[in-house]
Amino acid sequence: MSTAVVVDGPGEHRLVPHEPVRPGAGEALVRVHAVGICGSDREVYQGNRPEGYVRYPLTPGHEWSGTVEEVGAGVPAALTGRKVVGEGFRNCQVCDRCHAGETTLCTAGYEETGFTVPGAMAATLTLPARLLHVLPEAADLTAAALLEPAACIAAAALKANALPGERVAVVGTGTLGMFAVQFLRAGSPAELLVVGTRPDRAALAKEFGATGFRTRDEELPGGFDVVVETAGSASAARTAASLLRRGGRLVLTGIPAPGAEGLDPTDLVVRQLEVHTVFGAPPDAWAHTVRVFGAGLLNPTPLVTHELPLAAFAEAIGLVGSGDPEVGKVLLKP
Secondary structure (H helix, E strand, C coil), X not given: CCEEEEEEECCEEEEEECCCCCCCCCEEEEEEXXXXXXXXXXHHHHCCCCCCCCCCCECCCCEEEEEEEEECCCCCHHHCCCEEEECCECCCCCCHHHHCCCHHHCCCCCCXXXXXXXXXXXXXXXXXXXXXXXXXXXXXXXXXXXXHHHHHHHHHHHXXXXXXCCEEEEECCCHHHHHHHHHHHCCCCCEEEEEECCHHHHHHHHHCCCCEEEECCCCCCCCEEEEEECCXXXXXXXXXXXXXXXXXXXXXXXXXXXXXXXCCHHHHHHCCCEEEECCCCCHHHHHHHHHHHHCCCCCCHHHEEEEEEHHHHHHHHHHHCCCCCCCCEEEEEC
């Protein structure tokens, strides 16, 4: 029998029978291959998700890959049988921000797969076909389940606009940090430094293209043209800003807990720093991610450390929050 995870409220979940939802007009039914767990899924389970950004009861799962099984009216039949990943934000398509391609800023309000509408921790997922991105036929669907966090970092890389030969740095050594290294390396930087709290990630960072690695308790260099911050810790933004040259570009992607150290506005103005932020991924970042993945320039596989069945949801959530350095990306396989 097919099953799905349902989180009824903070700390309460069930494994329930799952019936596929036939796709309506403009929709597609996807057979889920794998679904990733990230910190925001843990927030959903613990009840720490900000008000308005979760709706219980809920089937979580916003990082996923799968194969299209059926399409509704108005969707090209050729999509059936294709390997896909999909955007999470359910934008309205008609507001000014959507027309500008900034779908994560949709003025109609926040709606996202796995948070306010049913997600992929189930045997199948039905969603608007316009959100799908088709993968190459030979794509590894297990690796592709990580393309959602990769797309968020692609959005950061596009905003950073790092040019060949520039000095770039990444603050953070988790999944997002390792994706940032890969995207920035593809742009041929003169130097690519990674700064983090885990020395055990140095080898992996260099495998992905980093030219140097420092922990935050070491003396850190400056003069970087671009810094992408992915750590989300209380001091990460300030650490990232300290690495920049005058006029350098900073992109923040981490979401720290309340009370984090803010950036010094005087420092920002006097050094004329350019600051960008990223929350989610718009369509251009998704398209860029799928293109880079298809070209073999993005390798998510080394980041996956655990693959578990849906029934092990609670165990998977525990692993994600364990702090164990041996735990990387945790996937559930329906």
